[in-house]
Amino acid sequence: MQPLQRGYKRWFPGLSLIKTYKASWVHRDIFAGFVLATMLVPVGIAYAVASGLPGIYGLYATIVPLLVYALLGPSRILVLGPDSSLTAIILAVVLSNADGDPVKALTLAGMMAIVAGLLCLFAGITRLGFVTDLLSKPIRYGYMNGIAITVMISQLPKLFGLPASTEGPLISLYKTVTSVIRLQANWMTLAVGLLTIFIILLSKPYKRLPGLLIAVLVVSVIVGYFDLSSTHQVMILGSIPQGLPHFSIPWIEASDVVPVLMGGFAIALVSLADTSILSRSYAVRHGGYVDQNQEMIALGAANIATGFFQGFAVSSSSSRTPIAQVAGAQTQVTGLIGAFVVSLFLIVAPDSLKYLPDSALAAVVLIAAWSLFEVSDLKRIYRIQKGEFWLSMFCFAAVVTFGVITGITLAIIVAIIDFLWQSWRPHFAILGRVDGIKGYHDITRYQNAKQIPGLLLFRWDAALFFANAELFQQKLLAAVAASQSPVKWVVVAAEPITNVDVTASDTVGDLIKILKQSKIKLHFSEMKDPVKDKIKKYGLFDQIGNDAFFPTVGAAVKKFIETHSIEWKDWEDR
Template structure:
């Protein structure tokens, strides 16, 4: 039970001294969550109240099922943008149908996460490399910022998921700027930035919300066409079943899977970061998938759109001293009280103020230091980052991350198809065998012996490269060559194609009256050597633990020891 309900593990150990800290953290995060949730719902193309709905049941479910004590779950900017981008490609007519599809999307996201969690498939997120995430995040942040300019200017600017179209639309409508909206938005940005610099612990977002609402109310700025949130329905979200059809599933599954993986990546990366600070490991990656999946699925029945962990609110939660997910429960209580009693107060909240909150929050997602680092150290990964960034900006949000992942995988395949393959020589006066190109005159090179090291697994993608390079090394040695030693320490796997290739290569080398030895093969690789039949063409006596033993055997076949035989031949197939 504790495996599926982690709160059963930590709740009995909960100390009374923790409660006060959780209360403070919960109240602090709640103050931020309410306006942020409403702002992020706007990014998703939903009425602001749906940001509050998404801050109730999903947060409660995660509080009981999640394994991280500090992360704050709820609406986030990135996922909100993906919701808008994904649903924007569908032919949806009417606000009501759009809302229903957003809720169904949440259900599908949760379903994918739950299935992946139950199947222990958390490793899939590893295919989303840091260059891809960095390029995608920076591009998405720019799109989010420019998507809010219409609220900042108070102008009717057509929305788009393509950055260049947003820029063009903004320039074309600059003349329609409402000076009051612009003034409120600009003031909001300046207040948040000022508080971040001089009053870091004070909730600047709350100040912006309160001041801007009071300004609109007392000066009656609505008559000057200032855009406000307007009527926010009071009361808790009602239970609502989904109308599940095959057509809806086929339309929505690609964006749902993207959101499921990206949302999980955000949650697990944030949770791991706080684990390192606490020096306490509590996160179970697969259980996190179950927790997020359950949160999104159950939340979808109570009018919540997709949620995940928020970096900014999680950081605030941690800094406020949160000790458990009880802090999240306190935040939920604040949201519930707001929906029950305080919704009339948000009528005069200007959308420009919410836009300023979004723009400042999202600006921090633009990372310039990491691309600089890659440009200096890893230009191939910089290319992946740059292409992901440009495709996300110009083609689309979903296309950007999908193509970015494919580019990262192609780079991986390219690297493994032509791995490091070098000739080794003995360092003079030692038993070390190192790359002759690195150590130059310090190594002894023999004409009758070729020692090579292949620094990768052997699989169908690099068999041709292995074979051509090996015979290139052999031909360079000339007619005096008597034996080839393959240092297999770095070869952790040999697939069926590579096994057949190796058997053929060993046979070709033997026809040249040259022996072939394998040294340093680890246990799993030795198992494959015996299981695949490589040992039959090689002769079991030509397996060695170390390169030195192979060289000694070549010089004197009687140097073999019983211990060396037992270790070198050990495998699961004899």
């Protein structure tokens, strides 16, 4: 990973690499680039077809982002391109709005890439890369598992040689299963697809072996030699146009604006989360640093460029990045070599895969989608926090039931609600003194904790703001009412309180008045200076009184004991 840069080097990390590039890296990057290309071609074609587009556009969407990321990308190892996690989103918009027209399908996909790119670019420039952190791990697992099953369901008709369904995942699955039961499947098409899966899985243990390329070449030769497309109606890729992508503005119709915007937003969210996680994991692994905001800028620029050059949305690849690493990639020169080889393929031998069967492409996507599943960590989450596990299951069910875009939207809403709920209903505690343990602790967790007569120690474990201010007041007054001895002082242990807004300040002012009627004084301990500054700005500081603030809970307790005739002997004083 590249170190933190300044000036133009920060915006164009690829330029700074030129000065530091070592001669010993050349042969490694070239070799890794050729190895990577063996995977880029079949995967690019497969993801294009899975997205409802002609295969050629998957190769265009492979070349362009590799070139852009080599210039703007902060990671020396990350590979960008078409990704299985995005195919279901693109397909959902394309199937619903393209009406079977491949030109319109490309226009919709290209504009979604541009929308997603602009959102990513905005997130990076405004330094909003942290936004993806709001999606908790269980929620990410939920929608990614939902995307994985949706992608797999969308590929089953191709695997069985059946017509594709334009309905949602569940209806599509029902139609596929029904057709198979009625023996309407093309069994030769299925056999070719299963053979592809078998070869790919067989080559998995051999990291440097281009198993994917071997699989598609083998089945292409078989289909072409035995003319299975004619004798058994095995659908094939057909001829790929020769030449490189050209600049084109994907103009869409007014009726397509809303679905494209929704699709672009969903793509931006998924690609931001995936790229952020993958780049961070490689940064940690290699002991380096990756600027997440620059990562967003590079991802955004790559998507915008791809949308204008006859491609569709791209993301980081969790399957091709490890291939580049295992092959010995040192820098983004590997990506440049990969892009060059793919370009050479388009110029010299575009028809070499004309007999590639659709079921083989479906097999490639099925294996990729399978790798998106996360089960083992969900088992751990179920053991330690069942609530978060079921939250993940809800997001999974939403994507599978309502489709990818709607499902992801629901997942975002659930994430926001879950985030706000933690602040709306935070943990609070009444504190007491436990013999033999320093400090003051929650009396519900320490049954032998003792409370100082006349003193209520109350801890609030969250920022104090409009949504929870009323609850703060209710719980504190309830604690006063439930006290075993008449309360004279209330001390709020305020270290966890990181902010107080205007509404909360007014609520605290009301609380002071209520407590005064019962001759109870409100105090605060361990309050942070920035929070105290806000209280002063609100005019609440004078109302509370300077002498009501203490640096520690212990100092507040000591002052209370000194100013009141209390029979209390602390265990440390015995």
